[in-house]
Amino acid sequence: MPSLSCSPTITSKTRLSVSGNHPSAHLxxxxxxxxxxxxxxxxxxxxxxxxxxxxxxxxPTCSYVITEPVVSGLHCKLYAVTSSNGGVIVSCQDLSTNGIVLNGHRIRKASVILMDGDILQIPSSQKFECVLLEREPKFRIHPFDPTPTKTGSPLKTKDIGRYALTSHCLGSGSFATVHLAMDSTANRQVACKCIKRKGNDKIDKVKKEVDILAHLVHPNINAVCASISDESFLYIFLELCTGGDLFSYITSKPQSQLCEGEAKYIMYQLLKGLKYLHDRMISHRGDSPQPENILLYFPGPYPRIQIADFGLARPRGYQETFNVCGTVSYLPPEGILALDNREMGYISMPADCWSSGVIMGIHPFDYAKSPDESQQYSYEASAEPYDEKRPQDGSGRSDALVKQRIIHGSLHFPRQPWDSVPHARDLCSDLLVYEPDDRITVQGALKSLWFTGELPDLETVYRARIGFV
Structure with missing residues (x-):
């Protein structure tokens, strides 16, 4: 996890009063x-x-002040955050006593994503029309025919049970797209993963994700609301997170660094979510505990996070698996060995712990190559990158070098900031122990000195922001 040595910084609110015409250059x-x-x-x-x-x-300290008595002191907050697909997520978080109205739907104590042309209203008060100035990247929108490809194409909707599925794409993968939807019964927005049916075998495999998630209830696990299938698609409706993903959040910070307090709070949540899974003998394996698959429930500092994308989750995670999956940079040594020798297997739950250590250590095996470094390693790694879901970042040669470093335990901890946070460095090292049987568990990680030294404060903040311990 990036820089652990600074103090928390919260930007003070400033007032904005804008009216009239603005030159386009200023926008x-x-x-x-x-x-x-x-x-x-x-x-x-x-x-x-x-x-x-x-x-x-x-x-009086709000950016835009409405003095009417129906308006709360702090009624709502508008955010714009970058997403991993290169676009921008514009959202509104309700903080009021009487809610907000989005396109005629009353929303209370929730956050919603705003699209171009949406009408946001303070009940019995002013309306605000949202106009997006930066268009989202183009996606292939599978559930809608014809596919809208031109910028400015009108938003389309499709009724799926009680849900109104929209053509607004939140993300796209190799076998699924994620769209924004409205739950008309609960008056809340949800995310919908749309998976094209190409045969019963694939759909049966994906339904494993639904079956696992449907029974999980934890504030740091992205929950399934419902699943519906038709002759063309499997629709998985998920709890909506409006803050983007952890990778985008970290890279948006100066020098891609978080302060120690925020890094500790995020890692605490990640390990609590993994403990909940491991206590139920469920593992995510190497692919999910990575910043791109950790979502921010709301935007803003010290965010609540949710572990998402359970496509590779494995029940009975204590059993050996021979199906290697995940991104090379997050695979443990036993996963790398099994990757290059398909007759070998490994246990999934220790792999989750390793992946958490990679997140905390900011890719401690992925650093600038030193002269003749590859000749220092006896292990000859396959140069062919492997990922069953997405292409690898970098070349096959760089993947092979990362594999060699993982196998030989070539950890890299820069003196700054790690020398100033020895307890954090110790925990990260314990998560990245070579032998899976000697690697710290999530239960042990939560008892590390890095957390226990401030455990009452951590739990107080956790309860206040999330309401669950």
Whole structure:
């Protein structure tokens, strides 16, 4: 986990009062605008960037102040965060006593994703029209025919049971797309993973994800709300996270660094989520505990995280598996050996612990190559990159070098910041122990000095923000 030595920093709220016309050159740093009219008929525009959220409420320190009594002191908060697909997620978090209204749907104590043309309203008060200034990347939208490919194509909807599935794509993979949907019964937004049916064998395999998740209830696990299938698709409706993913969150920070307090809070949640799985003999294996598959429930500092993407999850995680899966950079030594020798197997739960150590150590096996380094290793790794879901970052040769470092235990901990946080370095080293039987478990990791030294504070913050311990 990036830089662990700084103190928490929270940007103070600033007031924004924007109205009238703006030269287009001034809009280049903004990704959305919200157009509203006051009760006097005066038009105003709020501009939103990824640098700072906007707040709407009755309080004088809000970015946009509405003095009407139906408005809470801090009614809602508008965010724009970058996503791993290169786009921007614009969202609104309700913080009020009487909720917000999105396109006629009352939303309470939740966060929603806003699309171009959406109407956001403070009940019995002002309306705000969302206008996106930065378009999302183009995706192939499988559930909709014809596929909308042109920028500015109208949003389409498709009724799936009680859900209204939209053509707004939140992400795209090799065998599925994730779309925004509205649960018309509960008046909440959800995410929908749409998987094209190509045969019963594949659908039966994917249903394992649904069966596992449907019985899991934990604040750090992305939950399944429902699953529906038709002759063409399997639709998995999931709890919506509006803060993007951990990878994008980290890289958005200066020098891609988090302070120690925030890094500790995030790792604490990750390990609590994995402990919940391991206590039920379920493992994620190497692919899921990585920043791209860890979602932020809401935007903002010290986020609540959720482990997502259970496509590779394995029940009976204490048993040996011969089906190697995951991204090379996150595979443990026993996974690398099994990858290059398919007759070998490994236990999945220790692999989850290893992956957590890779996250905490910021890819401690992936660093600049030293002269003739590859000749220092006796293990000859396959140069062919392996990933059953997505192409590898980098070349096959760099993958082979990372494999060699993992097999030979060539950990790299820069003196800064690690010398200043010895307990964090010790935990990371314990998670990255070569022998899986000697590797620390998630239960042991949660008892490390890095956490126990501040455990009362951690649990207090966890309960206050999440309401679960």
């Amino acid at each position: 280049s740093s903004f990704c959305a605008k919200f157009i509203t009219s006051t009760n006097t008929g005066h038009s105003e525009v709020l501009l939103l960037s990824t640098d700072k959220p906007l707040t709407i409420g009755r309080g």
